[in-house]
Amino acid sequence: DSGVTQTPKHLITATGQRVTLRCSPRSGDLSVYWYQQSLDQGLQFLIQYYNGEERAKGNILERFSAQQFPDLHSELNLSSLELGDSALYFCASSVAGQVNQPQHFGDGTRLSIL
Amino acid sequence: AQKVTQAQTEISVVEKEDVTLDCVYETRDTTYYLFWYKQPPSGELVFLIRRNSFDEQNEISGRYSWNFQKSTSSFNFTITASQVVDSAVYFCALSDQGRGSTLGRLYFGRGTQLTVWP
Numbered sequence: 001d002s003g004v005t006q007t008p009k010h011l012i013t014a015t016g017q018r019v020t021l022r023c024s025p026r027s028g029d030l031s032v033y034w035y036q037q038s039l040d041q042g043l044q045f046l047i048q049y050y051n052g053e054e055r056a057k058g059n060i061l062e063r064f065s066a067q068q069f070p071d072l073h074s075e076l077n078l079s080s081l082e083l084g085d086s087a088l089y090f091c092a093s094s095v096a097g098q099v100n101q102p103q104h105f106g107d108g109t110r111l112s113i114l
Numbered sequence: 115a116q117k118v119t120q121a122q123t124e125i126s127v128v129e130k131e132d133v134t135l136d137c138v139y140e141t142r143d144t145t146y147y148l149f150w151y152k153q154p155p156s157g158e159l160v161f162l163i164r165r166n167s168f169d170e171q172n173e174i175s176g177r178y179s180w181n182f183q184k185s186t187s188s189f190n191f192t193i194t195a196s197q198v199v200d201s202a203v204y205f206c207a208l209s210d211q212g213r214g215s216t217l218g219r220l221y222f223g224r225g226t227q228l229t230v231w232p
Contacts, residue, residue, distance in 0.1 A: 105159035
């Protein structure tokens, strides 16, 4: 158990819809990362937050947004969903978001778009 | 640009065989970190090891060992006396200070699917 909690584990929805994925980091970790895992693209970094502030953006679509709340949990919002958004979405956390710190991953949310 | 290459897409071995998973990386930074993660069939990503660019000592942890060679930009992972429970996808990842940032985003390879048969 990594200590990172993601909900829900599975999400099935239709094209055009909007969903919210939730992540609670490990106790004491201030930085949260979101990654997308798909067959086409592999594991891709989406976005990073540190103590409530956005720190880095990767290959995140404009239809996607995220935030980190004062209690440090984070949400990833996906809107106007397309079939290609079907993927496994991981949240990870680290102590302070530094380059030398291991990221610990949650179990992921599997998103299926019908 | 940062890049991680895991040339072996799939490897199959029989239990008790040794197996080596290859990882080659690219970065312009002199300070960087390399990681290995395991993704078992249940889907979670499990952190296995971290190695910094200044430490080329090999590391052994039980049946696992890692060989870091800066000269060839490789960070290979060997499982000795493999077991069925080792069956998983293994990912190599790189984190560096591109553009002077200390942010720790990970660049992942495409992974190697290891299947260990009884």
